[in-house]
Amino acid sequence: MSNKLILVLNCGSSSLKGAVLDNSSGDILLNCLAEKLNLADAYITFKVNGEKQKVDLSAQPNHTGAVGALLEKLKEMGLDGRIAAIGHRVVSAGEAFSESVLINDEVMAAIEKCTPLAPLHNPANLLGIRAAQNIFKGLPNVAVFDTAFHQTMPAHAYTYAIPRKYYRELGLRRYGFHGTSYRFVADETARFLGKDKNNLRMVIAHLGNGASVAAIKNGQSQDTSMGLTPLEGLVMGTRSGDVDPSVFSFLADNLKLSVQEITDILNKQSGLLGISELSNDCRTIEEEAAKGHEGAVLALEMFSYRLAKYIASMAVAAGGLDALVFTGGIGENSDTIRAKVLDYCAFLGLKLDNEANLAARFGNAGVITTADSTVTAVVIPTNEELMIAQDTARLSGL
Numbered sequence: 001m002s003n004k005l006i007l008v009l010n011c012g013s014s015s016l017k018g019a020v021l022d023n024s025s026g027d028i029l030l031n032c033l034a035e036k037l038n039l040a041d042a043y044i045t046f047k048v049n050g051e052k053q054k055v056d057l058s059a060q061p062n063h064t065g066a067v068g069a070l071l072e073k074l075k076e077m078g079l080d081g082r083i084a085a086i087g088h089r090v091v092s093a094g095e096a097f098s099e100s101v102l103i104n105d106e107v108m109a110a111i112e113k114c115t116p117l118a119p120l121h122n123p124a125n126l127l128g129i130r131a132a133q134n135i136f137k138g139l140p141n142v143a144v145f146d147t148a149f150h151q152t153m154p155a156h157a158y159t160y161a162i163p164r165k166y167y168r169e170l171g172l173r174r175y176g177f178h179g180t181s182y183r184f185v186a187d188e189t190a191r192f193l194g195k196d197k198n199n200l201r202m203v204i205a206h207l208g209n210g211a212s213v214a215a216i217k218n219g220q221s222q223d224t225s226m227g228l229t230p231l232e233g234l235v236m237g238t239r240s241g242d243v244d245p246s247v248f249s250f251l252a253d254n255l256k257l258s259v260q261e262i263t264d265i266l267n268k269q270s271g272l273l274g275i276s277e278l279s280n281d282c283r284t285i286e287e288e289a290a291k292g293h294e295g296a297v298l299a300l301e302m303f304s305y306r307l308a309k310y311i312a313s314m315a316v317a318a319g320g321l322d323a324l325v326f327t328g329g330i331g332e333n334s335d336t337i338r339a340k341v342l343d344y345c346a347f348l349g350l351k352l353d354n355e356a357n358l359a360a361r362f363g364n365a366g367v368i369t370t371a372d373s374t375v376t377a378v379v380i381p382t383n384e385e386l387m388i389a390q391d392t393a394r395l396s397g398l
């Protein structure tokens with residue numbers, strides 16, 4: 001009998017990312033990316049065995065049209081009958097869920113209620129869920145939340161030092177993100193190092209275009225650098241991370257900008273892009289820094305320095321440090337940034353192994369510290385799709 005398949009969907013307001021995984025092996029049989037949804041020239045690109053195919057969605061340029069096109073593609077491949085369940089990445093569950101859940105009407109209502117916490121993402125996630133329910137009729141749908149893993153953070157880590165009534169009345173607190181990646185990488189790190197995760201103090205740096213760090217002790221999140229929204233914390237591709245909140249009144253007073261305009265500047269024009277005045281892409285920044293571009297050199301240094309400061313503070317949250325873990329596009333590939341960060345953090349007992357650092361790239365996991373380093377630094381590739389598929393299979397009883 002053929003293995004059952006899990007469809008994983010990750011919906012944005014104008015995009016839909018999908019993957020079809022074999023439930024037994026975890027292998028990906030199909031990837032797709034729908035873009036420009038809700039515009040006349042929407043399209044979806046399928047990737048099967050490395051080959052790409054672009055399909056026009058103009059007849060129905062929305063999330064339902066994209067899921068419909070995906071079903072047609074699966075029919076063409078003879079795979080439609082094997083899809084057994086659908087897993088959805090949902091950005092915010094607020095305090096409603098600390099684990100993944102099988103979706104029913106109450107779960108839909110709870111996701112809707114969390115919309116003020118993720119005003120762009122949660123409505124898009126709901127659109128994706130409804131499209132899947134309509135097109136793959138009768139199949140179980142599971143929600144896997146970005147925030148869920150961080151629900152173990154203690155109040156002293158998640159509370160902002162502002163009047164508490166805003167937390168009570170509006171739920172204004174730190175939630176954190178990248179939770180699915182942290183859960184996967186924490187388990188993989190323990191497995192890779194042959195250690196019990198319940199006896200391991202880790203700081204994991206998830207460094208992609210969005211970037212955060214988390215402190216994990218006994219397999220549970222203790223603190224993380226993102227807050228109410230993904231804007232807090234590290235220097236990112238286009239996000240500023242931490243700034244003095246007075247930046248808002250300063251820019252408003254001096255340039256007569258609105259709150260929305262300043263929020264956009266901090267989210268979309270800052271970080272590596274804003275500092276370098278070149279690009280948000282770490283590869284470009286590294287290439288230009290190597291040629292001596294002043295903005296790129298500064299961007300690289302600021303990214304590494306802020307990250308190192310956060311790693312040291314996360315060691316406080318974890319109650320010490322056994323393993324420092326790098327993941328995400330930058331964490332898995334940039335030996336330059338890892339070397340800089342380990343240099344800043346040398347006082348914590350981290351000693352870089354240069355050769356190992358160069359070898360741990362392009363999907364290769366590996367320890368990048370020397371044998372006499374008191375803290376182990378390791379590169380572990382993340383796999384959020386697999387984590388979502390595993391939760392989906394478990395909660396669907398597969």
Ligand code: AMP
Pocket residue numbers: 207208209210237280281282283284286328329330333334335
């Ligand atoms: P992600 O959001 O996890 O896909 O990560 C995207 C980031 O990873 C971008 O800033 C890329 O420039 C960065 N990245 C990917 N490959 C490399 C590489 N070989 N060296 C440095 N950065 C990389």
